[in-house]
Amino acid sequence: MPNREQILAQWQAEESAVRARLAAPGVASLEQLKQYSGAEFLQRILNGELPVAPIAQTLDFTLIEAEPGRVVFQGTPDMRHYNPIGSVHGGYFCTLLDSALGCVVQSMLPKGSGYTTLELKVNLIRALTDKTGPVRAIGKVIQVGGRVGVAEANIVDVDGKIYAHATTTCLVFALS
Amino acid sequence: MPNREQILAQWQAEESAVRARLAAPGVASLEQLKQYSGAEFLQRILNGELPVAPIAQTLDFTLIEAEPGRVVFQGTPDMRHYNPIGSVHGGYFCTLLDSALGCVVQSMLPKGSGYTTLELKVNLIRALTDKTGPVRAIGKVIQVGGRVGVAEANIVDVDGKIYAHATTTCLVFALS
């Protein structure tokens, strides 16, 4: 088993390697969305061939892993993410979790299918602070079909401690 | 009934007036939290006597109204808030809604009580884009007692069109 320092070093190295490849923030065209399966679309973001989410730059987090059924985002909470009562704002948790939830549903979609998030529910379990270090939002599929996708996600730190849990319902449809 | 342009002008004027008074982003001390009722605490943010939420600066939105049982935040979604598939990221909705939900629970708390958000559930109803203009997240109380607070919030635009709805459960406790 790797220890805390080793996992931390690995997470930081993985983030650096991914960030070195990423393209500038932007929005993909409908043509690009229709050209790839969901997993390919996410892989092309990771490979720097498609733009990253503008909000990921604004809130300083990044997609770090994407395969069918598993998507991971990573960020390091700091003072810019705080509420005025002394810890990281729930909106930061939600943004990472919504990213992991939506993209893990997308990761299961065939070419020609799109999705939109209908709802998400987030349990905030522990406070995040500027001392927490990097955290990961890890999305997992519960069920994705031709009309609806349901997924869950956790936020964990390098110790595996859980900070939040979320579920989502997405609408799946044909891109046209 | 005021028309769309009049409401838009009013919302913009109210935002400008509030922003002119606000203090710099920061975190209140526990002493400051204990010194005021929830509604007074929020009023002092509006009056520039207490710091605004750092995340409000990062995502460019602001508290605009706070009285017991009614709290309003305002922001204007733009390209910085986008996901890569062409509209505003769910995390932006969640951040405004979590602000309105948490603060409207806080607005009901007597001096000496604090709160923390246990969970929120957000229904995304319409897409927000950089053409939408200013939107408001309006929080309303469902029930706030000595141990638990439940609240709801909407996001609406100047036409009263609804973009999202959310509910929250907060834990209420004595500050010590």
Place this chain on the structure above:
Amino acid sequence: MPNREQILAQWQAEESAVRARLAAPGVASLEQLKQYSGAEFLQRILNGELPVAPIAQTLDFTLIEAEPGRVVFQGTPDMRHYNPIGSVHGGYFCTLLDSALGCVVQSMLPKGSGYTTLELKVNLIRALTDKTGPVRAIGKVIQVGGRVGVAEANIVDVDGKIYAHATTTCLVFALS
């Protein structure tokens, strides 16, 4: 303003009047579902022309009001609805609320449209007991469109005291 006893007498009288008209429990045919708008379908249950929900008999509650955008169910919690730790089980709340939520979405649907509930979230606010007397689950629309319906519902007693709040997301589709 009517007092508590008057409201109680009115609720009981309305329930008796409705129950006297209701048909036996059963399941409507697809042909019957396709024949009526959502509001007409619910009206025909109230008029005894279509069967009532079997679960409504099992848990002893009833539809009591249905018009486009407003649906009400009524029941009187008793010992049959209890959990082993001394109050009414959350499942009783959920059953009344799911009924009000689903049917209020249905009440907005044109002839030829069906719906299915994708998710519901229920806040339990106060305990129900066998002393509470009759309660109503009142459904209201948040937004119903051609593909998705979002609604909320409350459980209240004759004093207007709130016992639970819920929201739902429904999928809307063409019956075929």
Place this chain on the structure above:
Amino acid sequence: MPNREQILAQWQAEESAVRARLAAPGVASLEQLKQYSGAEFLQRILNGELPVAPIAQTLDFTLIEAEPGRVVFQGTPDMRHYNPIGSVHGGYFCTLLDSALGCVVQSMLPKGSGYTTLELKVNLIRALTDKTGPVRAIGKVIQVGGRVGVAEANIVDVDGKIYAHATTTCLVFALS
């Protein structure tokens, strides 16, 4: 790997064995609640030393397994659980899931602690019918602390197919 018929036979045998031991429906006293840890309390229901939930008799399902961090309920949906539009009512799903969610939080509580469910959110994934056969609601802990418990639960059939997923937030407190 056991096949479908073997699992079905096992589930039925386990249900028969449990039902043969159960006590009559009823409500435990506060003294009984205070006398046992959460897991012991549930074990004593399974052993017929404490009453079963009245609602479990009303809706015909049963606790079938309870250990710290894992609780299972089993039922077989039939016509009594139907809505009028041709499948099992969402309230049946919610009742099984709320049982599994609440009891799995309870299963982690030390002697002297009680809990109450603040909210649950249920995703309905597939329809249940009177052809489905027995289903299990399986509760798992996400995080249980001294003030709050968060848990999730699934409904699955003998093939392992998932019908619903739910999460809950419970308040944990000292019994007094």
